[in-house]
Amino acid sequence: MIDLDELVNNDGSEQSREIFWNQDLYQLEIERVFGRCWLFLTHESLVPNYGDFVTSRMAEDEIIVCRQKDDSIRAFINSCTHRGNQVCHAESGNARAFICNYHGWAFGTDGALVDIPLEQRCHAQVNKEDCGLPQVRVESYRGFLYGCFDADAPSLEEYLGEFGWLLDTWMIGAGNGAELLGPPSKSILDCNWKVPAENFVGDAYHVGWTHAAALEVMGGELAGLAGNRADMPFDDMGKQFTTRHGHGFGVINNAATSIQVDRADYDKFIAEQLPKVAENLGEARANLFNGHWNSTLFPNNSFLYGTNTFKVWHPRGPHQIEVWTWTLVHKDMDLDLRKKIQKGAAFSFGTAGTLEADDGENMMTCTYSNRGSVTRRGTIRSTMGLNHEGPHPDYPGIVGASFIGETSYRGFYRFYKEMLKAENWYAIRDKDDSWDSTFENRDFWKNHPTAS
Template sequence: MTDICDLIDKDGGTQKSAIFHDQGIYDLEMERIFARSWLFLTHEGQIPNIGDYVRTMMGEDEVIVVRQRDGSVKAFLNACRHRGAQVCAAEAGNANIFVCPYHGWGYGIDGSLRAVPLEKELYKGRLDKSTHGLRVVPLVESYHGFVYGCFDSTAPSLKEYLGEMGWYLDVWMDAAGGAELIGPPSRSILNCNWKVPSENFVGDTYHVGWTHGAALKALGAKPHRLGNRSLPDGDTGLQITTRHGHGLCVGFDGGPGMLGAVAPDILAWQAQNRERIERKLGSLRTRFYGCHINSTIFPNNSFLWGTNTFKLWQPRGPGSIEVLTWTIVEKEMPEDMKSRIATSMNRLFGSAGMLEADDSDNMESITQLSRGFVTRQGRVISQMSKGDDRQVPGMPGVVGDCAMGETAYRGFYRFYREMLLAGSWDEIRAGDSVWSDELLSLTLQSQSVERRK
């Protein structure tokens, strides 16, 4: 039986390599994380009209997300209630009805069972169609147009789940007139565990100057300024972890520097928005607008604001994921600017992107090496900046003083551990009042050790 407490040393900042390649752990993740967390489904701009739909995944459960006649959005399992066949094969489209290709059962866009071939002749009035609609995802909500769903009806609302993370998301999702995704998403398969890219985006700037050194040189960047050989001068940014495992790393004034020829246009656009953002959000949050932010919304939704990529790491077993990639843009940007941002983003982080390829090699090696029996017994380390975390007045979450740290790693895996151990959301809620104190206690312990030295 898996010892969850041994998998994640929440105080020591280490994780057992088995978490990256163990079927039993993966099965538990599907039950306790993906069946209980809020998972990204789509952006409202991708389904603007009645009957518009997208087909996507929640963990390994396939769902259809559909715009309803009243303007709301609902999601359903993409499985016929008769014998379980797929009722929608297209990735996206518009429909009045979804018809199972196996026996012809038809479902309305509200999920209700509308038509059964030869119903009178074969069922003779004994089939209650009202109880055989598509199985509904009980919770579907939107945050500034970004639509998430949750299978657990006892979960907190989406706003509560995002919690302190919303304070940071509002900077780019809402303050400058809102954001949208350019799709449909590109898709690729990586032979890695879903947690590897999630942890990378939640808090890893340490790798940038080293892993991406050659690509950055080709792009005209200076790798040493990103930590290849030394820390850059001045304020390098912050790393932040929030309740429910969400986290981000902020590179101050990094912005869209790697987006090439379109970068000056973006900087000029942001400059003209800064005053109204400050009126709406205040000077502290306005400091984040125009920065480069890498982030993960727990468990498997990541983004880079500044290089404008939005990712979903869809699990396909312990050793494989499907990667969905969209371009993020501000809604009010000129269409030509949006198009050029998408081109530049895909050059970096599309399926064949220059930086995507670098990351993919590392992510696959971490996962595949963990197949080894002896390797799986070892531990990996996320102790950078451990003992230096603090709280900043007016800034939610627990904060690490440098962009290069692993504060957000530790927050991600502490909540991961909490989810695997908890039997219900009530048990998880019990930790709401103490989670930050537990993290900050590590700082006090480290300071005590230093004084004794």
């Protein structure tokens, strides 16, 4: 029996070590987190024409995402309604139908069952209207497509909430937006899905230590972080953000292109876009546009803006994930710059990337060190920056004073616990007006005006 109150202690900013190992907890996560949240599928630009499709995942469910004749996009479960076989084995392509290779049942691009071989001869007695592929809610935010299994869940825009305002910094930027370069690279990592999700949501603390050697070799603005030097001006270098539904990020100021090796053209692009972003979205978001972001959209969609890697951590049980990685680019970038960005992203956070390898080892050991029954009786902590955060005059949500802190961790696990305890979305909505009450220092930014 799992005690959810013991699992996450919001007041003490502690979590039980069971969160990375417990099989029963994982099944509850599949039901109450992945079964109710909006999960990333693909980008509209990767299915531009009628019949274009990609196969995706929502936790452990296989999904087909397909462009329709009317230019809309639908998503449905990739499993034949006859005997359960996969109806599409390709990762992407163009199709006029999806035909099961077991018995030949054929489904249209809208998921409807359109043909059954030998239907009349063998007296199939099947009502085709009742046997289409189960549909999944699919909605787009600035071209980024997400799916949801729960009919009672809020719209995608409502689910993003104030985080959408922050995402618009680069999703809209100077006006033409962003897209993904695919197909995604894929790899298997033996860790719990929450370890990379929490790492991306706000862990700048590890950067100077885990990646010390790489930073020294790569140079640039972040090289000074190597070794976690105590003389770094941490309170002036960035902030952390957390929002209603657990989405969050940390930003390092004026460091958007800092990890790119071949960066001259990217620096020029950012400099040209900044005044347009300021005019379009205001100075507050223009300041973020030139920052390096590490971010997670709850529960398992993460990205680094600046390094421009975009990831989903698909769970495969409590101790393993499948990592899907795209490259994030602005639509206004020319082809040469896109190629440089993609090459740089592969070098740093691709499947065999320099920084990806650093992180992978830690993510696996954070999981497997907790397999011991005695070890799992302990707790893990996310107290950095506690009470050095609060409502900000320029930004929504709760904002932490330093880019090295754990404000976003606390926000991630606050909502994680809420999702696990809530019986449905109506219970979650009941807390909309009080969600940030666990962040008690309401006047932090009023009392530290120079820090803003």
